Structures are given as structure tokens and as C-alpha cells.
Amino acid sequence: MAETTPSPPSAIARETLRQLAIRRIQPTPENFREVYHEIAGSQPEDNFPERSLRQIAAALPRITPAQLRLARQFEAACSERHWQGFRQQLLSLFAEQAGEELAWGTLVRELTSQLERQHHGLGRFAKQEALQRVLDGSSNDNRLLFSRLQGLARGWGTQPSVPGSASDNGASAPAAQSELSQWRKVLAEILENAIGMLLVDAPELAAEASALARLLKGDGPEDPEAFSIRLRQFAYKLQWVAQDQGYIRQALLNLLQLIVENISEIVLEDQYLHGQMSVLGELFSRPLDKPLLEELGERLRDVIYKQGTLKRSLADAQQRLRDMLASFVGQLGEFAESTGAYHGKVSAFAEKIAQAKNLHELAGLVDDIARETRNVEYSARRSHQELLDLRTAVDQANREINRLETELEEASELVRHDPLTGTLNRKGLDEILARESARMQRRNSRLCLAMLDVDDFKKLNDSFGHTTGDDALRHLATVIRDNIRPQDSAGRFGGEEFLVLLPDTGQDEAAIAIQRLQRELTRRIFMRDNQRLLITFSAGVTEVRAGEEIQQAVIRADQAMYRAKRAGKNRVESG
């Protein structure tokens, strides 16, 4: 029935229509196609949806080189315009993709393991840099990138490992430059802001945190290996500081608890309370360290105990003295009474003598008078002896009170503060001088001393009285305290002389700081009975030299201060 010679498609189409009519088959496109192929003797083929496929091809992403290549291959497959060609193109594309994916997985695994291995003479950062170079130089061509990375992994694989080495502890290297620089930025911020803020009491470490942060900024450290070692050392030190801070916090809490527990034991007279509170003030005003805290705890414990005991003894001694004086006054009263009665009796006897009529009467009266006189004499002797005893006892009690008061003063002295001005006393100054100079030598840092002496203080005392002089000293101490930094210290060196310690400060800066203090003193006028009194001081500033005894620096500051006096007062001399 079918013709074997090929007929033109239009003839086949006509015959198809005829057959459809004869066989009473509906002329749908599917039926037409089936009968058409039957007549033409060919295989029916699915329609090729070229328009739809081209729409898909147009929507394919073309951002990366790989996406672009895929889109082009898809378009080429569409151009074949029949399923066979399209099928072939797609199959080869998928085969290629699958083949590449498999190899990439293996390659990435190999690269990761080589990166984590510790090689002789080949550091982690050197490997990361080599990887970065390859990534930067071959990102447009996947095949080239693949083969270069393979070469890199192979090359590292031939390098000898460090025997028994574990893989590096650091985080996996970020593959892309942008990621790496992101990490650097975050780390720099942590170092500079978060960690830096926590290190106010460890300025050297804070400076190191800033230095490391600076190295991380921009293109990153020039020598990554050296940077890594430095960062690790910084981390160790940071750990120590954190441990110290924990310890200090605990010790502070214990100290506060101790004060609160014992405050009721302390008699709240100004001087004592002032001393105790000064210790706390000092504690909070300078950088804390373990030895300082331990020492303060010990000292405070001793002072509290000693003051409690002494106060009790003093109160006993005072009570005894009061009792003795009461008894003394009683004796005096008795004596006065007995002598008063005697005088009355003597007047009565005088009257009786005047009225006596005979010697017998008089002899009786003389006997009476002699008896009364003896009584008074006895009473007077007894009172005299009792008074002597009382006096001895009072002297003893006085001596006891003096002794106790001296001891009490010494106990207050232990608190190391001058009761008049509230600044450190000489003992406190000696201790702080020793500590600051040791710290300076240990840390190789700078330390300056300033000796301040009030100008014409004698004239002030003479003109306005000693009390005004005392008030002026208190005023100066307040101005000093309000204007020095928390890490500075000030103490009363002698009568109207004050010593200021300025750690981590050079001589010129110290001189500027003391001049600022002079201006402030002039600004904050000292008032006395609504009268404005100008107080000024002369000062000598010096820097403590490495290796010298701190007392030498104190002498130098003193000499510089005298130069300032000779040069006209109210000025600062350095030396």
C-alpha cells in the first residue's frame, strides 16, 4: 500500500487528508501527524518547542563565566531545532558539568588537607597567599583555575611535613580576599574597641591592642607569621590580666565586707573615720594591683582591731579619772564641813571663855577646845593624805591617758593620711614613692615628682591666725586633689609643703600640669570672713631617672622649688 519512492510533502499531506476522510478519523493535528508519517513511511517525531526553549535560554543567568558558558551551550542546543541535536548538546553539557563537579570536590578536599598540614619551611600564611594569588589570577577561566589549584595541591603534597605535628589551631583560612579582609576588620575592631576598653588599668597592653589593630587595617600585616606570634603572645597576656582583674574584684569585695562588718567597732570621731575613709578613697583612685589590695586589707584589719582595743582602754581610764575626781571633790566638801564646824565651835568656845566664872570652868573649856582641835587636825591630816593619794592616782591616770592617746595617734598614723588636709602623710608618701619608683623601673616607664610650697605662709599665719593658715592648707589640698589625674598622688611633705607624684609623665608635661594647678588655685579664691585671700605656691618639678634612689629625685624637686622661690615665687622650675 505505501509507496516506496519519496513523495513531495504536499502530495503526502493531500493523501493524508483523503485517508482521514475515508477512515472517518477526526482531523486533529495529532491524527494528521500520525497518518502523515504512516503514508510517508517515516517515524513520528515530537514537535520541537523552539520558541519556549529560546525564552528559557534568554532567562538563564549570565553573571559568572560558568553561567555564561552554560547559557551559550543551551542556546547552541536550541539552534539545532530538533530534539536529537538538542538532546545531544544537553547530554554532553551535563556530562561535562558532572565530570567537573566530581573533580572540584576532590580538589577542594585535597587543598583543605594540605592547608591544614604543617610543612617544613612552608607556613600557613604563605600557603594562603599562594592560594589567593591563584584565585585572583585565574577566576575567569574555570579550567585554568582547576589545573592551577591542582598544581598547588600537588606541590604542597610533595613538601615534607613537620613530624608528629597537629594541624594548626587557627581558624580555616577564608578562601576569598574579601572574606579575609572582612575578618581582619572585625578582629581589628575587637582589639581596638572591645578589648582596648577593658584594659584601662593595663595601658601597655591597651597600646599593644591598638598596635595590632593598626597592623590589621589596610592590606593586613606584612609578615603574617610574625603577626600571628605577636597576637598569640597578646592573648596570653590578656588572659593574665583577666585573671588578675577577677582576683582584684574578689579582694575588693572582701575588703568592703570587712569595713562594713567592722565599722560599728570604730568610734566615729572625725579623725578616725576620716582615716578609714581615706584608705578607701585611695583604693578607688589609683590602678589596683594585688599587692596593694593585700597590704590595705592587712593594714585596715590591724587598725580596726587596734583602734577598737585602745578606745575601750581609753574609755576605762577616763571613767577611773572621773571617779577619782568625784571622790576628791567629796573629800574637799567633807573637809570644808569639818573645818566649818570647828570654826563655829571655836566661836562658841570664845563666848564661853568670856563668860567663864572660874578656872575650873576654863580648864574644862580648854579640854574641850583641845579635843576639838585634835579632831580637826586629824581630819585635816587625813584629808591631806587622801588628797595626796588622789593626786598620785590622777597623775597615773593622766599618764595612762597620754600613753593611750599616743598609741591611738600612731594607729591612725598607720592609715597614712594627714588628718588636717586628708592627703597622704609622710609615711603614706614614703610608701607610694617606693611603690611608684619600683613600678617605673619594672615597666621602664616615666615618673615625675613635683614639690609645692605655699608662698609667704608665715605672713598669712601672722596676719590672720593659725586657724586661717590651716584652712588655707586644706583649701590647697582640695584644689590639688580635684585637679590631678586619678593615677597621680599627693601628700603633705612638711608644714606647708606638698609632694605630687605623676606617673607615666615626662618633665615638660609635669611642669604644665603644675602650672595648670597654679592657675586653678588663683581661680578658686580662698575666702576668710568674706575676704578674698590669694594663695600661691612655688614648685619644683623633676623626672625620676632610671636606676636612681627615689630620695635623690625628691631632693632635686626640693632644690628646683627653692630656685622657684628665689626667682620670685608663684612659678614652676624644672630640674
Ligand SMILES: Nc1nc2c(ncn2[C@@H]2O[C@H](COP(=O)(O)OP(=O)(O)OP(=O)(O)O)[C@@H](O)[C@H]2O)c(=O)[nH]1
Ligand atoms: N597654720 C599652720 N601653719 C603652719 C603649719 N605648718 C607649718 N606652718 C607655718 O608655716 C610657716 C612657714 O614659714 P616659712 O618657712 O618662713 O615660709 P613662708 O612664710 O611660706 O615663706 P616662703 O616659703 O619663702 O614663701 C611657719 O610659720 C610655720 O609655723 C600648719 O600645719 N598650720
